[in-house]
Structures are given as structure tokens and as C-alpha cells.
Amino acid sequence: MAFRLLLLLLFGSLSGMAQESDIASKLEFERIPFGLDILDYSSTVAQRIFEDHNGYIWLADEMGIFCFDGISAFNFTEKLRKDFDFDLPETRYLVVLVDTFDNVWMGGEEGLYVFNLSSHKQWTIRHQQELNIPLNDVNRTYNLLWHNDLVYNCTWGGFFAINIQTKETEFYKSMAGLPIWPENRRSAVKYVYPDARDEIIWGSFTFGYFYFDRTRDHFEFFPSRFTNVTEYTGWQYFYTGFFKGDTLIAPSYGNGMVYFDTLSKAYRQYLYEPPGNRETTGRYERVKSYLPYDDDRIIINSEGFGVGIFNLVDHQYTFRRKDGSLFSPPKTDLDMSYDRHGRIWVNKFRSVEPVLQKDSASRHYIQIIKASSRDKSYDRVSLFHYDHIYFDYDQDDFTIEYSLVNELEPEQVTFEYFLKDFHLDWVSNDTSRFLHLPQLPGGTNELLIRAKKDDQVVATKSLYLSRVIPFYYTMWFYISLMAAMLALGLVLFRWRVRRARKQERQKATIQQQLLEMESRALKNQMNPHFIFNSLNSIKSLIQENSDEKAVHYLTQFSKFIRKALDHSEKKLISLEEEIEMCRYYLEIEYLRFEHSFTFNVEVDQAVDTSFVQVPPLILQPFLENAIWHGLLHKEGERILKIQVQQDGDRIKCIIDDNGIGREKAQQIKSAYGITQKSFGTQLIQDRLKISREMYKKIFDLTIIDKNYGGKATGTRVEVTIEI
Template sequence: MQRQLRLCLLIFLCLLSKEILAQEKPFAFNLVTGSKDLTLGKITGITQDKWGYMWFVDQGNNQVERYDGYRMKIFKNNPFDTNSIHSFGLENIAADSSGNVWLPVSGEVDKINSATGIVTHYKLKIAGGDAIIVDHLGVIWIGGSDGLCQFDPKTGKAIYYSHSDKDSTTLSNGPVRVLYEDKEGTIWAGNGFPFVPDKDGGLNKFNRTTGKFVRYTHDPNNPKTLINDKVRAILEDSHGTFWVGTQGDGLHIMDRKTGTFERLTYDPKHPEKLSRPPVKKGDSSDHITFIKEDISGNIWIGTYDEGIERYDPLTKKITHFIADTTSVSGFPDSTTWTAFTSRDGTLWIATETSNLLYRVDPFRKSITHIPTGETANSFVEDKNGYLWVGTEGNGVFKFDQHNNVIAHFIHSPSDPLSPPENHTMISDASDEDKIWSASYNGIRIIDENTNKLYKFSSNSDFFKDSSQYGFVSVLEDKKGVNWFATWGGGLLRYNPKDGSVKQFLPDPKDPASISSNNLNHLLEDRQGRLWVIGGGGVSKMDRKTGKFKNYLPETFIPSIYQDSKNNIWAGTEKGLYLYNEKSDSFSPFFSLFADISTLGIGGIIEDDNHNLWLTSFSSIIKVNPLTKECFIYGEKFGIGKNSLAVWGKSFKNKKGQLCIGNGDGFSIFYPQELEIKRDFKIFLTDFFINSISIVPGISNSIQKPVEEINDLSLKYNQNNLAFNFSAMDYRDPESISYYTMLEGYDNTWRKVLDEKKLQYFNLPQGTFICHIKAFDKDGEQAEKTIIIIVNPPWWQTWWFRISAIVLLAAVIYLVIRWWLSRKFKLQIERSEKEKQLAELNQKATELEMKALRAQMNPHFIFNSLNAINRFILQNNKAHASEFLTKFSRLVRLILQNSSFPLIPLEDEIEALALYLELEALRFDYHFDYQIKVDKDLDVAVIKIPPLIIQPYAENAIWHGLMHKESKGNLVIELYDKGDLLYCKITDDGVGRKKAGELKSKQASTHKSMGMQTTAKRIEMMRGKTEGSAVIIRDLVLPDGTPGGTEVTLKIPLIYD
């Protein structure tokens, strides 16, 4: 009975597997309603400009809308404004490569500059605007009811083509309803109006060189011609197939080389064959309205009355979409009017009857799902390539290489060797033929070859009775030791060699104990460390001490993983965490502003390209660990909301396929199958300064289109800014999250709310960097950076400050120059008067100086002759002869120097030295003398009056030293200080007081004319300089008795 039940269940699961694998989630037709201030009317024309804006011709509201995914900008006729579009006949629209869009109406084409909003009108001789394209040369082609117009905007010239019954190389008859340029640059025109019962129409191929057409029309006798002449749809797909759609059952593939057509008509006996949906009998207006190719290469065929068909050229599968009112995201109409594929792959479809606009994201690659009835919680691949899968409540499955179930192990009360419980987790054993199987009620070992289960034998009570806890994971480490993670019983270590078992339980008093007794997984890393996770965080065990280091306390950890670069990753209920070896800690991997930063992470696995694959409750996430770029695989890939389970584990087989456990089985796929490359950019759509919308190039300094702005230089009073922005991604614009930061002002990332608008008020002067980041739900991201410079007012600029300083300096210079000029003039006038007086004063001074020198020279000579006379009287011939010789030298110097008002200081020193030597000789060397000259004093260039020091030296000898009983000393020092020459004459004689007393006792009194004359000469040299020229100081010995006299002369420094 058990075997029969197991066989029935196996058959059921196989059928269920095929059923699920065949199921494909229907496409979502997302209604585009407009914006908060606008409800869309009937859309008859769609295009996309160079920046990515979608443009809609809204015939219902008689206007044109520009759409960025969030906002609609309206262009409509204003009878009082010539800069507005035409008011009647709007139906079609096209965009050129310069950012302009073109609107054809009867007798005119309007050009809208997308950047400035300026409308330019061009008059043309064409009736109506039934079709329009812009070719690769920028030439505008417009189809009307009376033919075709070729208009060159660069030259303003237009060429017209019309039908002629007499010339088969002209355009076929009927209005031009569709225009198309193929990859070779050939222009094709489809003619015919399906709502009029005439035979006009046909397909036309234009020859640019000759200006002629080749017509392709219906021939009743040739099945390789068009089935109907009223052509409305043309497409060359990515494989070069050329599709043509006409009225009626008119789907065709054309061979352009032979000019023949393959008619793809509906066959009721073979509805799987490619055709348009069947045309209802009597419906003469039904026709193919569009043929488009989506980003995945599928062909979409729209009809006027019978819905849409989607054809997959690879699988040959046809999907028919017709009125579906039961689904919120289904196609609720059976009619279509036009369609357009935008650059991001979004398919836009406008209906005829309901007047609605839908967008469809056709990209879909469903991930293969293998059902097991319960969550797949563990995987093992055996040596034969078979995949073993443990589940949360349906036992263990064994799959072959084609994902077919070949064995299923479930609990059977009557079979003691069956799994003890259906909640089973499996893991590798050291024996390559064995697999560990852990369940809440015990441990089993599976033999891969025989598919039989054996009980785990151990004498330990821990394994005989596990009613208090359940086994959830088994790890056999590199040393052969078995580790068992339990739910409720902590960690068990079993040594097969001696049968010993040790249990590790949390101890609130011991921080080095394991974090929880509820565990779910074990990991031995390449370094030999044991990691244990569960309901209380992560625990790392020190094998030597048996102690634990705990991380992420009170956090539920479903998974832990070591990648190929030895990084340790932890999937937690709070997101993905990465272990840092240096800091010995776990930290969040994603930044806080990323939408996936707080997703609960279950399984973790690494693919062959070193990307990590994570599982959350509703998506599979691919992460590049180096760049942190991520891609989220959700509903578009067949993964339903909350379909994944936190207990689901991840696994990579030997072929590189990934297995991801989910709510009722697992998904299996090659990572490269899901790769997508998309263009995802952020553009500014509007720019406001002080609440005024800025139009580039119009009365402002912003010359570039708003969409191309990467830097701004603003005036100081333009510091209130606002931006509207959009990622121009229409697959699911509502799911895109935006974050902004103004670096240098507010260095914090902030999430943008619904308006997708950025505002800054009263920005200070300086340079700022505005960052805008966008993340879609698939993990794609983009960033735009804008450099904003708010310049200071002109009076605070550096150039103004420099100019002001220069100007002020110039004014000061001119004032000083005027003042000096005026003063100079006054001085000239004054100097004329003073000149004569100065000359007289100079002559008087020179005469007086000469008179003083005349007094000085005889005085010195008189004293010297007295000395010679004294030697003669003393009959001292030797001294008299020596004295006379030196005296003659001295007299010669005196006579030589006396003829000059100033002499070099060295000459004065030489004369002074001769004089002192004569005096010392005359007084029988009763005193010693020294002349000290400062080493920095340049005696050769300093000039002083002759005999200006000698009188004071003479006075010191005669009145100070000669009255001293003991031998005396005379020191003369010469040095400079400031602009004065100092001469200090110091003697240690009897002092001025004693000398005066002695002088008063002498019979004859001698006035010291020399000193008085010298003092007067120095005063004349000093002029009006303050202070005394001669300073005399009495020296006193320590006992209070006179110690001599010090005389200091201050002589102005004069250089040669």
C-alpha cells in the first residue's frame, strides 16, 4: 500500500512538474492614464525623441503630450499665439535626431523644439498628414491623401510625388497611410484607406537615385502578390524579415529581392500556424494596424477588431490577446490603432474603441521551476550527477540530469527504515556513496547506490531519544568529527572513534557560550573554523577551547556562506552581512539608501563568475560583491510574490546551474540565461530659477537644453533652484526609487517622494555637486551629477576687489602727486628767498670754522713748544732730541690736516697717538695710554674735523693724571652707535674737583681754550640735534674717593 501511494505521488509530481513548467505568466498591459492634471484621450500617434521623452498625439483632447514617465507637458493650439501647434487634423508624429518632433497636418508641418518648446510652421502643398517619418539623412517624408512629400528642413525645399495612371513608375493610387525606411535606407510607402470600399492602394518602393517608384499590388492570378492593396503596416525585423500588413487576412512576408510575398493566412484546421487573428465574416474594415518587434525578438501584430497576436520566432509559439475583463493587467480591448517600441524595450499600444493607451514590458525569461510540494531546504549532487533534494515537509527527492524524479523518500509508520519525519535536511558524508539525512525525529544515512536508508547507530542517549529537540543539519568536518545542529537542543559533537558526545548549550552567565539552542545550519570554512547559525545570531567556535564568539545577537540567521575568496557572508532577517577579519565583526553589505538593504536574505550561493545569488521572499538577487551592483529577478521571471521561503537553500551543481529553494520546490537555471543589458539614464526635464521655468537660450545664460545640463554657473540672486527629473525608463516607472544629495550643502542622501522634483532655497555662494541616483526594482541603477556654482555679487568678486584697490591706489597716487607738486612749487618760491640767506649762512659758518681751526693749531703748537723748552732746561738731550723728532712729525701732520675741514679718522688717530707718545715722554712716562678702536669701525672712510679729540686728551693728562702721585692710565675708545661716532676719554686721575682746587692755588690761571673751542666745533657740526655733544662724568672709587674723569664726545658720522 505504501509503495502504491509513493508511486501515485511520484506520478502526480511528474505531471505537476510538466504542468508548471508549461505555464507562463501572461503579459501585463499597464494602463497609461496621464498625469494628475490630465486624462488621456484617443492616441493616434506615438514617437520618442533623442532624450527619451515619449510624445503622444492626443486626438481626443486635440493636443500633443510629452511624457517622461511621471509628468505630461501639453502642447496645444492657442489662437492668440503663433508659437503654438495647428488646431486641426492632428494624427501622426515623428522625431528627428536633433531633438525636434514633427507634426503633419493638411498643408503644413509643425516642428516642436523639445528643448525650447518653440514651434516652427512650414507650409507644404500636401493634403492631410496620414503618415510621417524622418529618414537617416534628416529628411521629412509626409504621406497625404493626394500623394507623398519629401521635405528637407536644411534647405526648406519640398519635392512632391503623386499618382499617374499613365506612368507605372509613379506612386500607386490612394492615400499614403504608412511610411517606412528599411536598414538599407530604402523608403517604402503603403497606400490605401481600409474604410473606403475602393481598390486604391498598394506597396511602393522608392528609388532615391531616379526618383521613381516600384509598385507592388494585388494580382488575383498570382498567390505571391499582396492579398489586399490597402497597406497599413510595414516592418523589417532584427533578422531581416520584411513584414507587410494589409486589410483583411493580410499578413505577409516579402522577399525584397524577388518582389514576391508569402501570404500568412488563417487556417482554422491549424490555428497554431502563424497568421493574424481570424477576420469575422462581413467585417470589411478590419485590417492589420501595426507590426512591431519587441526587445526579445517577438513579433506583435495588431488588428483593428480582433485583438493582438504575439509570435515568438524561436519557439514558433503564438499568443493571442483579446478582450480580457477578468484581469486587472489583461488587455481589455479587441481593437488597436497604433503601436510603438521605445528604446528601453517597452511596447506602447493605443486602442481604437476604448481610446486607451497601454504599455507592455515584453521582456520575460521565466526561470524553470521544479515542484517538490514543499520548500527545498538542502541539496547534494552525487558522483553520478544526480541531484538529491531535502524538503521542509515532503521528504527527500532524487532527480536525474533532466530534472525528472527517480526516487522519493517519505516517512512511513510501517517502514522503520523510512525517514523518521518528512521535514528532512540532507548533507554530504565523507563516504562518497553516503548522504546524511537529518529530521526532527532522528538521523538517517542514505546509500546513493541502493537508494536505501539506514539508521545512524550510536549508544548515546542524545540520539536514542530526540523528543526534546529536532535534528536540522549535519556536518562531517575534515577530521571526521560529526556535528549536529538541533532545534531546541543546541549543538552536538560526536566523535566516531570513541563514541563520545558533547552538547553545547547557551549559558546566560557565560558570554563565551553558544548564542542559541535553536540552530539551523553549520559551516566549516577553509581555515577550519566552525560557524553555527540560528535564532540567536552567529556563533564562531574556537576548537581548542570549546568557547564561542557571538555576532549579530537576537537576529535570526537563515544562512551562512564562504565564497571563493574566503569571504564569510551571513543572510539575515535584516539583510546581507559581511564578516570583516580585521575587526572581527559583521556589518551590513548594502548602503542604507538601497531598497534591498533591509530585505530578509535566505539562501546564498556564488556562480562561476563570482557573483552572489541571494534569495528573499519574493525575488532572487544577483550581486556583484566588488561593485555592489545588483539585479533583482521577480515577477517578470515567473517568481511570484512571497513564493520563496526563508528556509529555502541555494546550491550550484557541477554544470554551473544554480538551484534556489522556494515555497513548493526549487528553481534551476544557468546564470547567463538571465543576463540583461539596458540603457538606464537620468535626465533633467525641467529647470526653475526663483520659481521661473528656464527655457534654454531665451533671455538667459543657459544655452544648452535642460536635458544636457551637467554644470550651472548662476548669479548670487539665482540661488532658489528646482529640478524635475526622470530616468526615462517606462517599463515600470512607478517602481524606480530616487535618492539625492547636494554635496557641499547637505551631505545626506534623501529619498525623493512622488513628485520626482528637487528644490533648494537660498543657496549660499560657493560650489556644490548635486547627485541624483535611481534604482529600479530589478537592481539597475543610474546616477547623474550636476556641478552648481553660485557666484558672489559683483561687489564681492575678486576682480572687483582688485579693481577697487587699484583705483584707490591711483586716486591716492594722484592726490599725493598733486600735493607734492603744490609743495614743490611753494618750496621753489621759498627756496629762492632762502637761497641767498643760506649762502650767507654757509659762508659765515665756514669763516667761523676756519677761525676756530686757526685758534686750535697755535694752541697745540704752543703747548708742544713748552714741552720742548722744559726738556732743554732739564738738560735732557736724548729726550729733547727724541721729542723734537716726533714733534716735527706731529707738526707736519697738524699743518697738513689743518688745511682741510674734515680728515679721515685714521689720520686723526695717528696724530693723537703721536701726541700721547710725546706727552708720555715729556712726563717721563708718568702714565700709560691706550687707543681702542671698534673692529667694525671703518676709520678709512669716516671723516671728522682735525684735532677734535686731542684737547680732551691733553686736559686729562694735565689736570688729572699729572697731579696723581702714582702712575696713571688713559684710555681712549672709538665706536659708532646710530648715526653718531662716540669718543670716550677715560683717566684715573685726581678728578675734576681736586684738579680745580690745585688749579686755584696756582699763581697763574690758564683757561682751557682748546676744550671750549672743540666743544663749539662739535655743536656747529651737530646743528639742531637734541642732547649735549660733550658729556663729562666724574668717576668714584668703591671707597668713595675720586677715581678719575670720563668724557664722551658725540660726533656726527660723516663718510667719504
């Protein structure tokens, strides 16, 4: 059994090699000269042959940018200098790109230049010098890639993402500071592979790959460590490649085809000749470009052998043979490109040669030209390296344009398509090269397109289309939202419980403080000194046989004491009751001091004093201060006024005297040796503050020292209460 299996595998391998050799033998060449008056080049640095959306072939060459219209070629850079006064330097131009907005992007050794074919606008883009990288390397363009709304400018000092409309740099990554060989070329970025949203970017530079996550500003590089090549080890360029799963596959300078696993970060190389041949190995392993052939094979361009086939499964090389010997166009260099007619264009010294495929059986390949949905589209430049396209969730109407490369008899080719998990069978699209998919389901959908000729399938293309489902439409979001709402509800419940408990504690504390302050206020009003003086005054009136005055005095005194005791048990009393207490107190003091001052109580008729609530015992201390410290030390007329006024939604209680003022009163107290500070005013302020916190209303106190011409003329106290 083991012997039979070995034979089958060997036969299959030989059969595959024979088939690929047959394919390679059908590659034929036709030279289209560009008419350059150059005898010889030591090298050519053209990076890309490019067909634009109008079918023109563009080439960046040592002598400038050239354009081929199918009949003849002309020097585009010379035309810009002569006809449009575009100040383009006389330098090498390494790469050209034309977008569908008619912008021609030209990368040279001194900068990036843009010319719009429609508006004739011109842009010169030069980047700033970076750390340890010469300015000419920062601006020396090596490659260009158009992706979404950005053009990636790969230079010898890093890469720059440029907005295709504004021509402004959106972001960049410098290769300065990498611990690599000191030569400038070691930091040259060869190509980049951005993801669908231009957030994760893989890229190749002189001797390996790098990874850049611009959302986190995270950068890593993974240098290759190939040792099989001696002379060329330091020049391990990695050219434009492609992803196959999580593996980056790319041609390289001196190391054949190189595989890089982006998960394990491991390199593998596949050489055409065994290592060790110093004379030939470096040259023959310089694979400089590739083109897709089918799922298992690619067409490659080797410096030593020319155009051939590389098998992605068994990693074997097959080159075209003619008359029993290897055959290739002499000195074939970097780039290859398909055109819309199915020809492969190969860059050579002094010429660009299309490789014609005469036999229709030699190659059939379905090429996606454009995929679009509403206002978002991908053209062939973006699709060349990707088989997975991402669109926003609201873009559910897809249009795809495709072609069968090398259609020698287009009228005999029909197409079918099949959307997995949506269609039950293949759907005919006849000979149309346009496919419309309305109402594409959300998520990732695999679309298969196949071409048939004479009822035989000649080519199949697989393309993944993803409508990115917003997180708020996913099941895990609803589950997470419910869990978050439950957690939030629990947190809010616990917070409300804690807040209620805290408020209860605060309320209890405030009530306790209020009780203590009310007790202190009552004590302040009912102090023995006041009671003794009042009783002594009554005694004097009795001794003087002023019975009627004594009875009136005693009546007012008893009413004041009773009201003070009654109000001390309440949190709030009416302003009417507070004013009544003030009247009792003023009459007591008025009698005791033998009418030595006059007082007046004025209440605005608009104020309903029975409705307004105030903390008890808050006005009397200010009356006492006005009489004892302001009026009794004044010579002449002594006036004390109480006014109640309405000010919007607030009530102002004003106590106004024309006494000596607070400053002089303090001087008199100091002269008598009284240094203890009176706590009556501070006590009222504390009570008003507690009342604000407890009742969530305005209770404010303002004390104004009156003066006229720099001389004190009394004190004005304003107690403001919110209705």
C-alpha cells in the first residue's frame, strides 16, 4: 500500500511539472520599443508597469515617466515640463500610479509629484527629514499603493499615507532608529499591505517585514536571517507580494520565493538552485515580480531565467524552454502587469514587452475590475492583492465588474455566480461582465464567479464580501447590554440605598446640630444677665410706685419668655411670629432704657408674613447688638428700624441702626478689657447654613457697615429668605 501511494504522489508531481512546463512553453514575447536613445543601462529601476482606467500603459523609467497609448509611446515628464510648466527635476523616476480621479502620481528620487489630467493642477510633495535618515532618502519614492482614500508612498526612509483628494499626509511611519545595517537602503520600505480600514499595516523593507498598528502606535519589525546566499545576504529585498491566509508570499532579491507566517513570524524560502553556487545563485534567485495564475500557481519573473511558473503547493519552479534550453528575454527586470486584453507586460532595458498567450487554453483568469456599493468602491489596484472586501453595514447594494483575462472569443464565454448560504444553485449571468447583488446579507459572504466555454468551466474566482455588522446589531451586544443594564440597575439600587442611608445620617446630624444651635440661641436670649436686668427694672418701677408701668413691663417680659420657650421646640416658625417676638423684646428694652432710643417696624403690604417660614430666634440677636453696642454709646438721636420687604421670590428682613458702628463698638469693648468674641452672629450664620442644607432653600446673611464721608453712621443687617 505504501509503495502504491508513493507512485501516485510521484506521478502526480511529474504530471503537474509537465503541465506547468507546457504552460511555460506557450509564453511568447513581442517587443514594443519605447524609442529611447540610450546605448546601455547598468540597471533599470522601474518599479511598476501600470494600466490606467482608460487602457493606457504607464512606465516609470530611468529617463522619466512614459505613456503608451497602444500605438506609440511618449515621454510624459517631458510633456509636463514643456506644455504645462511643471518644474519636474531631471532625475530617475521609480514608480507611477494613475487613480480614477485622473491623478498621475510620479515617484522620483527627490520627491513625489502629482498631475491631474483633467484640471491640470500640480502638486509637489516632499516630506520632512527624519532622525538619522538623509532627506533625499525620506523623499526617494520606491513604491506607491492606492487603497481606499489613501495613496501609500513607500520611500527609502519609511512610508507615508497621503489623502488622495487633499494630497495631505494623514499619517506616516519612519524607519529611523531601527537596529539594522547602517546603509541607508536598509530602511527602504518596499511595499505595504493595509487592512480594510487602514488601521493594521504589514509592510516589507530591505531585509524583512514589519507590522504597524496605527490605532495603538505599535510597531514591530521581523528581520529575515537567511544565510544561504553569501554575496547578496545584505540585499534581501522583498518585493510586492500577496496574502494566502495568514502567510505573506513574496518574491525576493536573492532568496527566491519567501513565505512569512504572520502568526509565528517564521520565514521560509524556496530556491531554484541549491545554495552554495556563488557565481549563479544570487542572480537566479532574484525573483522580482509575480502575477496570479490560479489558486495554486503564479507567474514569476526571475532575473536569471525570465518568466516562469512557481507552484504554491509543491514550491517548484518551471521556466520556459526553447530548443531544449532555458529561454528568457535578455536582462528582464522588475515589473510585470496584466492589461485588459490579457497580455502580460514585462519591463526590460530600453523596452517594455508584452508576453502574448496565443492559445486560449494556456490561461484563463477572472479578474475583478471594480467592486462598489453606493458611495464606496474598490478598483483593480486595491483588488489586486485582496480577495476579501469590507463595506459598511448600510451599503447593501453591490455592483461588481469583472473580466476574463485573455478572452480570445468573448462572445462564446458565459458567466455564472453563486452566493454561498444564499443561493441554492448557480445563477446565470449570460455574457454580462457586470453583476448586481441587491440586499446582500450582513456579515461575510463568499461569492463565486465562474466562466464557461462550450459548457466547460474555464475559470473560477472566489471573492469574500463583508458587510461589517455594527456591534449594536450583534447578539453578543444584546447579551452584553442586558448584562450591563442589570449590573447598572444593581449599582443604581445599591447607590440609592447608600445615598438614602447617607442622607438619613446627614439629616440626623443636621437635626442634631440644629437642636444644639437652637438650644444655644435660646440660652443666648434667656441668659441670666438679661433676665436679671429685666426683673431689676420691674423692681425699680414698683419701688417708684409706677405700678401701671411695672405691670406693662412684666406683661411684655412674660410674653417674650413664653414665646421664646414655645418657639425653641419648633424647626420653623412664621415670620409673623418672629416679628412679634422682636416687638416684645424692643418694648422691654425701650422701657428699661427709659425711651432713650426710638424704634419702628415696617412690613411691606405685599408680604404675607404668616406664610413665610423662618428658623426661630434669628433676628433678636441683631436687635440686641444694635441697642447695646451701637445705639447706647451714641449721643443724640438713636433710631432702630426693622423693615420687611419682598424682592422677587425672596423676602428681606432689614435691621438698620444709626449707632456708632461695629469698629468703634469693638474699640469700646477692648477699652473695658472685654476681649472675648461674641458668638451671637456666628451662631446665626451657622443656623442659616444648616437650614440651607436641610430645607434646600436660600437663607443668607449680609452685614453692611454704613458710613458717610468716611465716618461710621451705623450698621445694616439683611437676612434674605427664599419664599
